[in-house]
Amino acid sequence: MLTRVLNYLCKQGGLGLFAFPGDEVDFESVNKVAQAMNGGASFVVFDFSHKSLQPGNHLKTFFKRSLTNEEIEFVRNSKEGLVFRLNQELPTETEQHFRTFYRNMESIRDAVPYIFAILPDDLSQPQFQRIASIAKFTVIAGNNLEQASAYLEDNPFLRNPSLVWLFKDLPNKKKFRNAYEAVKRSYSRCREIRKCDWTRKPEKFANALKLLVKAGILDKNPLDGFLRIFRNLYPLFILVVVAIPFLIPSNLDVGVSHVRERALERDRLSMAPSFEYTFDGKESMQRIARYAIGRFKSLITDESMVKEYVQETLKENGYPEDLGLLNDRNIPPEGTVVKFSKPEYMEASASDSIGNAWKYWTSVVSDSIAYLTEFYHEKATKEFRQHNGIDVASRQGARILAPFAAKAWTSKDERGGIIIGLVREKDVVLFMHCDQLLYLDGQEVMQGDPIATVGVTGHTTGPHAHIVTGLIDPNGDKRIGNIKYKVIDPIKWYYRFKPTLSR
Numbered sequence: 296m297l298t299r300v301l302n303y304l305c306k307q308g309g310l311g312l313f314a315f316p317g318d319e320v321d322f323e324s325v326n327k328v329a330q331a332m333n334g335g336a337s338f339v340v341f342d343f344s345h346k347s348l349q350p351g352n353h354l355k356t357f358f359k360r361s362l363t364n365e366e367i368e369f370v371r372n373s374k375e376g377l378v379f380r381l382n383q384e385l386p387t388e389t390e391q392h393f394r395t396f397y398r399n400m401e402s403i404r405d406a407v408p409y410i411f412a413i414l415p416d417d418l419s420q421p422q423f424q425r426i427a428s429i430a431k432f433t434v435i436a437g438n439n440l441e442q443a444s445a446y447l448e449d450n451p452f453l454r455n456p457s458l459v460w461l462f463k464d465l466p467n468k469k470k471f472r473n474a475y476e477a478v479k480r481s482y483s484r485c486r487e488i489r490k491c492d493w494t495r496k497p498e499k500f501a502n503a504l505k506l507l508v509k510a511g512i513l514d515k516n517p518l519d520g521f522l523r524i525f526r527n528l529y530p531l532f533i534l535v536v537v538a539i540p541f542l543i544p545s546n547l548d549v550g551v552s553h554v555r556e557r558a559l560e561r562d563r564l565s566m567a568p569s570f571e572y573t574f575d576g577k578e579s580m581q582r583i584a585r586y587a588i589g590r591f592k593s594l595i596t597d598e599s600m601v602k603e604y605v606q607e608t609l610k611e612n613g614y615p616e617d618l619g620l621l622n623d624r625n626i627p628p629e630g631t632v633v634k635f636s637k638p639e640y641m642e643a644s645a646s647d648s649i650g651n652a653w654k655y656w657t658s659v660v661s662d663s664i665a666y667l668t669e670f671y672h673e674k675a676t677k678e679f680r681q682h683n684g685i686d687v688a689s690r691q692g693a694r695i696l697a698p699f700a701a702k703a704w705t706s707k708d709e710r711g712g713i714i715i716g717l718v719r720e721k722d723v724v725l726f727m728h729c730d731q732l733l734y735l736d737g738q739e740v741m742q743g744d745p746i747a748t749v750g751v752t753g754h755t756t757g758p759h760a761h762i763v764t765g766l767i768d769p770n771g772d773k774r775i776g777n778i779k780y781k782v783i784d785p786i787k788w789y790y791r792f793k794p795t796l797s798r
C-alpha cells in the first residue's frame with residue numbers, strides 16, 4: 296500500500312528547474328527530458344534564461360493574472376511541447392505575483408504534470424527563491440565548472456538534497472566550500488544519476504529524476520507510528536539488552552508513571568506565561584507575534600495588534616525596534632533568542648472554550664507555530680466576509696494529522712485546491728489548500744496519521760489549512776465522495792464532539 300501511495304504522489308508531478316551557469320542552454324535536451332517525464336506526451340517549459348533567440352509562446356500573464364479557460368485549453372490541446380519565454384515579465388514584487396504564478400502552474404499541471412523552468416544566471420530577484428522553494432528538484436548542468444560552482448555558492452536556496460549536479464567533478468572544496476558540501480549531501484551522487492548520460496538517454500534520466508521525487512516525498516513524510524518508534528529506539532533497545540545481565544534489580548515505586556503524558560504536558564506548556572523562540576534568520580517577528588497572541592489570548596490578529604505587540608516584545612527584550620527591519624517585517628539575525636510574554640493589555644476571547652478549541656485545531660497541524668487567522672462566519676457582515684470554516688496558518692509542507700479514525704475521500708476544485716476529507720458515522724472534516732495528499736479515496740485512516748501536507752493550492756493568500764466541519768445529512772447541500780453533509784461552525788463542532796488529540 297505504501298508503494299501504491301508513493302507512486303500516486305509521484306504521478307502528481309511538480310516543478311523541475313534547470314540551470315546552465317555561464318553557458319548556453321541545451322534546450323533540445325531539456326525538452327526531451329521534460330517530454331520523457333510526462334510519459335512521452337506534451338510538455339511545458341518556462342524559460343527565464345534570456346539565452347534563447349528562438350521564438351516561443353508569449354502568454355505574458357503568468358505572474359499578472361489567472362489564465363483563462365481558453366488559455367488552459369490551449370495548453371491541454373497542444374500536441375507538441377510549449378516553451379514560454381517569461382524573462383521579460385518577471386515582476387519585482389513577491390507575494391501576490393508569486394501566488395498568481397503558482398495557481399497558473401497548478402492549472403497547467405492538470406494537463407501536464409511535470410513542468411520545467413530554465414533559470415537565468417542572475418537569481419537576485421526574490422521571485423526565483425520562491426520558485427526554487429516549490430521545485431521538486433534543481434538540475435545544474437553545462438560545461439563551465441567554475442561558474443556553476445560560484446552559482447551554487449552564491450545562491451544558498453539551491454543547496455538542498457534535491458540538487459542534481461551534472462558535472463563530473465565536484466566544486467573546489469577550498470574556494471566553494473558551501474557548494475562542495477551541498478553536492479556531497481545531495482541525491483545527485485547516487486549511481487543512477489552519475490552513470491546516466493542525460494543528453495543521450497533522456498528517458499533513463501527522467502526515471503532517475505522520478506526516483507529523486509520519491510525520495511523527497513519520503514524525506515518529508517518519514518515513518519510514523521510503531522515503525523518510527525522502533526527505528527528511533529532500536530540502538531537503545533540493543534544497549535539495554537546487553538546491559539541487563541549487569542544490572543542489579545531494585546524496588547520501584549509502581550505508583551509513579553515513567554511514560555510521558557504528552558497531552559497534559561502540552562496543556563501545561565501552553566498555559567506558561569511566556570516562551571522563548573530562537574530565530575533562524577528567515578522567520579519574521581510578525582509571524583511569531585501572531586502565533587504568540589493566538590496562543591496566549593486566542594485572538595485573530597490585525598496589523599495594529601501585531602505591530603504593538605512586536606514593539607513591546609522587542610522593548611522587553613532590550614532590542615531596538617528596527618531589529619532586522621526589512622520590507623515592514625522584522626527578521627532577526629540567525630541565533631537571536633526572543634522571549635514572548637502574555638500581552639496582558641489585550642482582552643482575551645469571549646469564552647475560555649474558544650481557547651480549548653483553538654488549541655485543538657492548531658494541534659492537527661504538525662507545526663509548532665500554527666495559529667488561526669480567520670473564524671467561521673455563516674453570513675457576510677460589514678466586519679466579516681462569509682467564511683464556511685476556519686483557517687490555520689502554517690509553514691508550507693507541514694503535515695496535517697487525522698483528528699480521528701475515519702475513511703478518506705479526496706477532491707480538487709479551483710477555489711479549495713487539493714482537498715482531503717475524513718468521514719465517519721456522524722460527521723466529516725475537510726482540509727483544503729493541501730500540497731500533497733498522503734491517502735487515496737476509500738482508505739481507512741487511523742487517528743494521528745499524517746493525511747496531507749499544508750499548501751497554497753486553490754484561492755489562498757498564503758500556506759494554510761482551511762478546515763470545514765459538517766454533519767452527515769442525506770439532504771445536505773455539500774458532498775465529499777459519496778457522502779452528503781451540512782456545514783457547521785468548527786468551534787461548535789468541537790463543543791459537540793469534545794475531541795482529544797495526543798501528540
